[in-house]
Amino acid sequence: MKFATWNVNSVRLRQNLIADWLERHDPDVLMMQEIKCETAAFPADFFIERGYASAVVGQKSYNGVATLVKGDRTEIVTDHLPGFDNPAARYVEIRTQGLVFGNLYLPNGNSGGEEGYATKLAFFEALTARAEHYLREETDFIFAGDYNVCPAAGDCAPGALAPDDALVRPQTRAAFRRLIWLGLTDALRALHPTETLYTFWDYQAGAWQRNSGIRIDHALLSPRVAERLVSVFPDKDERAMERPSDHVPLLVTLRDKTEG
């Protein structure tokens, strides 16, 4: 089973790029963030023609998440993160393959002053509660998306972010650790504990050419899912494409349940 998370930075602008990537990698599930369109404007038919049903939570201009699932139908479990009292389109949850897939786009936290930053922490609090809920009832889950968190020093190229950026603030990293410490596995670090691997390179200042990247897109796995982990990598090649997103897909492969 293969799944991926990808902040696509406008799904309409990049639908062909996404379709090409789907054809090459053939994931069962693709969780997209920053689709930047209303739900009704999402190119659902385009993806149906390519073998994927979609679960879409959009809004005008900003944010927006959508999960593609191989097949002709899928159903939304929730179109918002329970306990996060905010209308922004930042969370969609589905079930498929015996798993819950939470697709999330965490607030950046650099805009809106301390209130904007507090919104980021509030999202984390609600996400942590959601994880606790599923752990308690022993439901296997994957929470993947754009966390807007650089978990550790090695996840940030020197100078790529200011020391007080909301992506690296101590409180931000602590919130991420609290979530992990419930017993979740950061898929990438489980298999690549020290390798320098990024998922985002700014469009500005030749960040890509200088490899001035950061790792902010993550897939967190509940315990039984983590045991099935086979491979995980950020598909860096995608950043070198024509008119790319500033994020690349993070692709994860799991063993089938029956393979033990």
Added chain:
DNA sequence: ATGACCTTCCGTGAAGGA
């Protein structure tokens, strides 16, 4: 170097991104 880049919108610059 207060720089740079990209996307959206009843847009023609501003806001948000990270």
